[in-house]
Amino acid sequence: MQTLAVYACDPAQSRGRRFTEPAAPTRSDFQRDRDRIVHSSAFRRLVYKTQVFVNHEGDLFRTRLTHSLEVAQLGRSIARSLGLDEDLVEAICLAHDLGHTPFGHAGQDALNECMRTHGGFEHNLQSLRVVDRLEERYPQFDGLNLSFETREGILKHCSRSNAELIEAREPGGVAQRFLAGTQPSLEAQLCNLADAIAYNAHDVDDGVRSGLITMSQLCDAVPLFGRYHEATLAQHPELGLPLADRRLLYESIRRMLSDQVYDVIDTSRLCLAQSGVQSVQDVRAAGRLLISFSDAMKAESQQLKQFLLRQLYRHPQVMQTMDSAQQVVRDLFAAYMVEPERMKPRFVQRSLGEDSLSGRARVVSDFIAGMTDRYAAREHERITGLKLLGA
Numbered sequence: 001m002q003t004l005a006v007y008a009c010d011p012a013q014s015r016g017r018r019f020t021e022p023a024a025p026t027r028s029d030f031q032r033d034r035d036r037i038v039h040s041s042a043f044r045r046l047v048y049k050t051q052v053f054v055n056h057e058g059d060l061f062r063t064r065l066t067h068s069l070e071v072a073q074l075g076r077s078i079a080r081s082l083g084l085d086e087d088l089v090e091a092i093c094l095a096h097d098l099g100h101t102p103f104g105h106a107g108q109d110a111l112n113e114c115m116r117t118h119g120g121f122e123h124n125l126q127s128l129r130v131v132d133r134l135e136e137r138y139p140q141f142d143g144l145n146l147s148f149e150t151r152e153g154i155l156k157h158c159s160r161s162n163a164e165l166i167e168a169r170e171p172g173g174v175a176q177r178f179l180a181g182t183q184p185s186l187e188a189q190l191c192n193l194a195d196a197i198a199y200n201a202h203d204v205d206d207g208v209r210s211g212l213i214t215m216s217q218l219c220d221a222v223p224l225f226g227r228y229h230e231a232t233l234a235q236h237p238e239l240g241l242p243l244a245d246r247r248l249l250y251e252s253i254r255r256m257l258s259d260q261v262y263d264v265i266d267t268s269r270l271c272l273a274q275s276g277v278q279s280v281q282d283v284r285a286a287g288r289l290l291i292s293f294s295d296a297m298k299a300e301s302q303q304l305k306q307f308l309l310r311q312l313y314r315h316p317q318v319m320q321t322m323d324s325a326q327q328v329v330r331d332l333f334a335a336y337m338v339e340p341e342r343m344k345p346r347f348v349q350r351s352l353g354e355d356s357l358s359g360r361a362r363v364v365s366d367f368i369a370g371m372t373d374r375y376a377a378r379e380h381e382r383i384t385g386l387k388l389l390g391a
Helices: 029-038 041-048 064-082 086-095 104-114 123-134 148-154 160-169 176-180 186-210 215-221 223-235 242-275 280-285 295-313 316-338 345-352 357-369 373-384
Strands: none
Touching: 029 086, 029 148, 041 064, 041 123, 041 373, 064 086, 064 186, 064 242, 086 148, 086 186, 104 316, 104 357, 123 148, 123 357, 148 186, 160 176, 186 215, 186 242, 186 295, 215 223, 215 242, 215 295, 223 242, 223 295, 242 295, 316 357, 316 373, 345 357
């Protein structure tokens, strides 16, 4: 059994669930949350949702599901070294992208624009909405009825206006920290960082695999990658041969990942010691995040992120696909707003129960956000007769 540090979230001291349930005989509250997330429909749909490359573009590129698994693996590894609750970290990591639209950030941007006059759309808020309301698995309540600590970690970002709306429905709840200026749990802080570490590393892998970026570009522009690439070749010169490039890439990424993980562990240990926190309450009252990179690693990680933004995420080939993806989302939203009966029956029923245009729009956004890439592409083709994306 894991020994928790004094500043870790203890499942025995959880702030509980919105709907009271008897304790599970063999699992902690956080283990139970993790299991509910894994068995949810939203989690399964992540296997066909875009990370960078749309699902039909290749079988080996990351999806939101494989991304979430990699984040969870990194999160658990770091949590164990810091004495944090691994099950809570895993639950948050596995759930953090449940609200993502099809087609990744391009889909989110398009749906946010469609919802501009109806409260907007943000995937962190939608992830909370999925686990609080949209999953339909239990007779006693909507959603998964997760513990406060898991829900708090899922709500990674929140505007003040949205925080005020959530606070009005749930006083002192998961949005209160955005109004009070307090910090989330260390487990939640860790998940945010593990997310960034994971997507930077695997987007390098997918980007090189796709041919849209090269290791030579990375070495020239990204010192964080170039350093490990050079060290790998120095130790294994045979990896410089033409057919060994995959091993060279993997080993360079592995070393980069490992050093980032060790940097987080060492820096966070120092921050925790210097802060003097002795409880979860101390963590929340701290004036800053306590799980972090060193300044040097943060700067290098940011350089890598900026390189990927310029050379991969904004690559003309990616942008062309994302333009088509955004058109799919916009067309679907317009069609369902005019003819809501085109949606699945339970969403049609919900739409008919809404009195306001914004209420109906929120139902439509829930339906579209839950789609996989290929389902959205097929639905668009069925409704419009246009084939904008492979399916």
